[in-house]
Amino acid sequence: MSNLVEVRNLRVNAKTDSGRTVEIIRNVSFDIAEGEIVALIGESGSGKTTIALTLMGYTRSGCRIVEGSVKLAGQEISALPERKRASKRGTEVSYVPQSAAASFNPAHRIMDQVIEVTKIHHLMPIEQAREKAVELFRGLALPDPDTIGDRYPHQVSGGQLQRLSAAMALIGDPKLVIFDEPTTALDVTTQVEVLRAFKSVMKKGAIAGVYVSHDLAVVAQIADRIIVLKNGEIQEVGLTTDIVQRPQHPYTRELLDAFEPAPRVPIAGGRNEPEAPLLVVKDIVAGYGKIGNARMPSLRVINKVSFELPRGKNLGIIGESGCGKSTLARVIAGILPAAQGQILFEGKPLDPDLRKRSRNELREIQIVFQSADTALNPAKSIADILARPLIFYHGIGGKQLEARVDHLLDMVRLPRALRYRRPGELSGGQKQRINLARALAADAKLILCDEITSALDTVVGAAIIELLKELQRELSLSYLFISHDLSTVRAICDEVAVMYAGEKIEQLNPDAMGGEASHPYSRLLFASVPKLDTGWLDSLEQDPALLQAYSRR
Amino acid sequence: MNSLILRLAAKRLVIAFLTLLFVAFTIFFATEMLPGDVAEVLLGQAATPEAVAGLRTAMNLDQPAFLRFIYWLGELFTGDFGVSYVNKLPIADLIGGRLANSLKLAGVTAVISVPIALALGITAAIKRGTLYDRIVSIFTISVISVPEFMVATIAVIVFAVYLGWLPALSMANEVTSIGGLLKAFAMPVITLSFVVSAQMIRMSRAAVLETLNTPYVEMALLKGASRRRMVLRHALPNALGPIVNAVALSLSYLLGGVIIVETIFNYPGIAKLMLDAVSTRDLPLIQSCAMIFCLAYLLLITIADLVAIISNPRLQ
Numbered sequence: 004m005s006n007l008v009e010v011r012n013l014r015v016n017a018k019t020d021s022g023r024t025v026e027i028i029r030n031v032s033f034d035i036a037e038g039e040i041v042a043l044i045g046e047s048g049s050g051k052t053t054i055a056l057t058l059m060g061y062t063r064s065g066c067r068i069v070e071g072s073v074k075l076a077g078q079e080i081s082a083l084p085e086r087k088r089a090s091k092r093g094t095e096v097s098y099v100p101q102s103a104a105a106s107f108n109p110a111h112r113i114m115d116q117v118i119e120v121t122k123i124h125h126l127m128p129i130e131q132a133r134e135k136a137v138e139l140f141r142g143l144a145l146p147d148p149d150t151i152g153d154r155y156p157h158q159v160s161g162g163q164l165q166r167l168s169a170a171m172a173l174i175g176d177p178k179l180v181i182f183d184e185p186t187t188a189l190d191v192t193t194q195v196e197v198l199r200a201f202k203s204v205m206k207k208g209a210i211a212g213v214y215v216s217h218d219l220a221v222v223a224q225i226a227d228r229i230i231v232l233k234n235g236e237i238q239e240v241g242l243t244t245d246i247v248q249r250p251q252h253p254y255t256r257e258l259l260d261a262f263e264p265a266p267r268v269p270i271a272g273g274r275n276e277p278e279a280p281l282l283v284v285k286d287i288v289a290g291y292g293k294i295g296n297a298r299m300p301s302l303r304v305i306n307k308v309s310f311e312l313p314r315g316k317n318l319g320i321i322g323e324s325g326c327g328k329s330t331l332a333r334v335i336a337g338i339l340p341a342a343q344g345q346i347l348f349e350g351k352p353l354d355p356d357l358r359k360r361s362r363n364e365l366r367e368i369q370i371v372f373q374s375a376d377t378a379l380n381p382a383k384s385i386a387d388i389l390a391r392p393l394i395f396y397h398g399i400g401g402k403q404l405e406a407r408v409d410h411l412l413d414m415v416r417l418p419r420a421l422r423y424r425r426p427g428e429l430s431g432g433q434k435q436r437i438n439l440a441r442a443l444a445a446d447a448k449l450i451l452c453d454e455i456t457s458a459l460d461t462v463v464g465a466a467i468i469e470l471l472k473e474l475q476r477e478l479s480l481s482y483l484f485i486s487h488d489l490s491t492v493r494a495i496c497d498e499v500a501v502m503y504a505g506e507k508i509e510q511l512n513p514d515a516m517g518g519e520a521s522h523p524y525s526r527l528l529f530a531s532v533p534k535l536d537t538g539w540l541d542s543l544e545q546d547p548a549l550l551q552a553y554s555r556r
Numbered sequence: 557m558n559s560l561i562l563r564l565a566a567k568r569l570v571i572a573f574l575t576l577l578f579v580a581f582t583i584f585f586a587t588e589m590l591p592g593d594v595a596e597v598l599l600g601q602a603a604t605p606e607a608v609a610g611l612r613t614a615m616n617l618d619q620p621a622f623l624r625f626i627y628w629l630g631e632l633f634t635g636d637f638g639v640s641y642v643n644k645l646p647i648a649d650l651i652g653g654r655l656a657n658s659l660k661l662a663g664v665t666a667v668i669s670v671p672i673a674l675a676l677g678i679t680a681a682i683k684r685g686t687l688y689d690r691i692v693s694i695f696t697i698s699v700i701s702v703p704e705f706m707v708a709t710i711a712v713i714v715f716a717v718y719l720g721w722l723p724a725l726s727m728a729n730e731v732t733s734i735g736g737l738l739k740a741f742a743m744p745v746i747t748l749s750f751v752v753s754a755q756m757i758r759m760s761r762a763a764v765l766e767t768l769n770t771p772y773v774e775m776a777l778l779k780g781a782s783r784r785r786m787v788l789r790h791a792l793p794n795a796l797g798p799i800v801n802a803v804a805l806s807l808s809y810l811l812g813g814v815i816i817v818e819t820i821f822n823y824p825g826i827a828k829l830m831l832d833a834v835s836t837r838d839l840p841l842i843q844s845c846a847m848i849f850c851l852a853y854l855l856l857i858t859i860a861d862l863v864a865i866i867s868n869p870r871l872q
């Protein structure tokens with residue numbers, strides 16, 4: 004009886020909206036020793052969060068444990084009555100959610116929520132709980148530990164909230180903490196700090212942990228052992244170093260391969276004479292709010308950004324959330340007219356406002372949005388969605404239209420039969436392909452890709468990148484590829500522009516990323532990307548002054 | 557950040573005021589467009605043209621409509637509602653007693669229906685999917701679908717005719733004892749409560765359900781909170797805005813929309829006064845009643861908006 008957690012033959016079923024029963028966890032067994040951190044890794048839908056939540060005796064609505072046992076400290080948790088289970092939550096096992104921003108109640112102060120566990124379970128007097136919370140804030144390297152609890156959740160940053168939610172999980176002195184993708188929503192530079200803070204408190208208190216993530220590199224920094232899941236089944240279990248360096252199961256290898264996408268091969272071609280660039284952006288200033296005198300918007304999001312994109316080449320735009328990279332795409336597309344500056348497409352100036360551009364100008368620049376879920380009309384069939392730009396831009400109909408839709412589906416490597424379905428019946432990767440096909444339907448020369456792989460699993464995202472490369476070879480497209488993920492950008496772009504706080508800091512060759520010549524912020528950004536190396540986090544040394552200068556947290 | 561709250565509140569008040577002005581404009585010119593000449597109607601068929609012309613001058617009817625609108629508006633703001641065309645009594649006096657009656661009825665209905673409706677809505681949300689929830693839902697849907705004259709008529713048949721417990725008519729003016737008050741109010745209040753509660757039950761249930769599905773309520777559950785704590789402490793404060801709005805909307809119905817109930821029970825309220833004014837073409841009375849309904853509605857909606865603004869922690 005040495006293991007803290009013992010899960011045996013766990014099976015969980017879920018009821019779908021249509022009343023069908025689906026097995027989402029099949030025969031899963033594993034142990035967690037005291038003080039050990041075990042990672043559950045897999046793509047979305049692999050059941051990793053569901054398994055983690057069963058350790059708290061909780062299944063989300065519609066899910067049910069049908070078989071198996073979940074023992075916490077020798078006690079069968081799934082057999083306990085709800086009140087007994089509730090009494091363990093927060094005291095024996097606690098939870099750090101994926102999105103702390105959504106998991107803090109906006110109506111209450113942070114401190115009240117952090118110490119709520121002690122109040123619910125009558126652990127200690129309020130004063131003592133507050134002191135303990137401040138202690139934890141300090142341990143998690145939060146700024147102003149004495150007063151940060153008096154604020155409301157919307158008054159602190161995402162990275163801080165994530166650490167505050169760890170404090171919330173630790174206040175009841177649990178034996179096991181469940182981290183559910185706790186850094187997925189964070190920027191890389193923030194992620195480093197949060198991971199460090201988590202790691203140090205967990206090691207100090209010798210607390211056991213379950214770390215749920217899809218990111219192998221992150222998990223490699225914090226976990227002792229890794230469990231690889233797919234479709235609710237365990238594929239491989241092993242020590243972190245073994246999984247990372249000597250993966251046995253083919254699926255694990257696939258995950259590792261997707262982490263390092265195939266390097267970009269520059270397109271060889273007779274590019275002898277220098278051509279006029281496809282897109283030139285000159286000193287663009289854009290933002291929201293009223294445009295005052297001196298043509299300056301009241302809230303400036305993009306400040307004097309300039310770049311050139313040669314025909315048939317790809318430019319990556321990277322930066323953290325809020326740096327203005329998506330806004331830049333919207334400005335080029337004309338959705339948000341620029342307040343100042345000039346956009347030249349094929350040497351001709353484009354009107355900043357989309358409504359004043361000609362239909363042909365609109366056709367040549369297409370945008371693909373991050374979330375295919377919201378970009379595709381759920382009420383229309385795939386054929387309708389793809390037919391719309393074909394009719395709008397090319398005015399074709401009848402047989403020709405049908406044939407073009409089929410052709411587009413072929414181009415994005417989807418079966419033609421999908422044309423009769425609606426977006427809700429497709430997987431995330433398929434939806435993103437449709438999203439891309441819609442841009443291709445216009446016969447665009449330039450496609451603005453706004454974080455198009457960010458919502459996808461690594462393996463699926465890597466396939467989309469491959470598709471983009473193939474399409475580029477066939478159709479001589481250019482991409483403006485916006486992403487926060489450096490490895491994806493490296494996989495497809497010829498040049499990379501780094502943005503910070505609305506300004507373009509520098510433009511460089513992706514192979515030279517992190518090289519000596521880079522700007523300090525770029526260096527910080529590149530260095531913060533987790534590597535598939537268990538010692539990366541511990542050996543990473545960051546200049547605190549640099550971190551201070553470039554953190555707007 | 558409190559200046560932000562003040563600014564938003566001030567903005568709401570200004571919008572309410574502008575709406576009121578717009579409604580006044582609409583009411584005035586809508587009644588203006590009614591066919592027929594007031595002076596001719598008042599004097600009857602036997603009137604001489606001279607008499608009609610004299611009356612028109614006396615009533616300022618020969619002046620441009622817009623000017624008369626300004627006069628009327630100015631008088632409204634100074635509290636002078638004008639004189640009834642029909643019985644020459646000041647409208648303020650006519651309305652005064654009736655408004656008090658209507659407010660009494662609305663007040664009693666609100667005091668009874670709001671707590672019951674909110675309690676039913678919130679508990680239905682907590683026990684979502686149970687038999688209790690279904691019973692409450694079926695009840696509210698059936699109440700919404702049954703027209704109020706039906707509810708009122710059935711109430712009269714059951715309580716006044718068949719059981720003989722309550723009088724069929726509500727003579728609020730003759731009430732002297734508490735028992736008498738209960739008797740006079742019972743049936744109109746029951747009927748109105750049915751009508752206004754249904755909306756509040758549905759809206760509060762939906763608002764609480766929505767917040768119960770948020771990650772922060774799941775987080776509270778994973779902190780070991782009881783069902784009760786999850787709802788009262790975590791869900792309810794965030795559902796307050798929509799609930800208050802639903803309550804305000806329902807209550808606003810109690811002043812303007814009670815014509816049927818007041819008529820069936822012959823209750824001397826303001827809605828019935830307006831109905832009578834329409835049948836006698838008493839334009840100033842119609843206009844004043846309409847303005848009062850609009851004012852009450854705006855007042856309730858603005859209060860609801862202010863509560864929603866103040867209860868939003870992001871603005872504090």
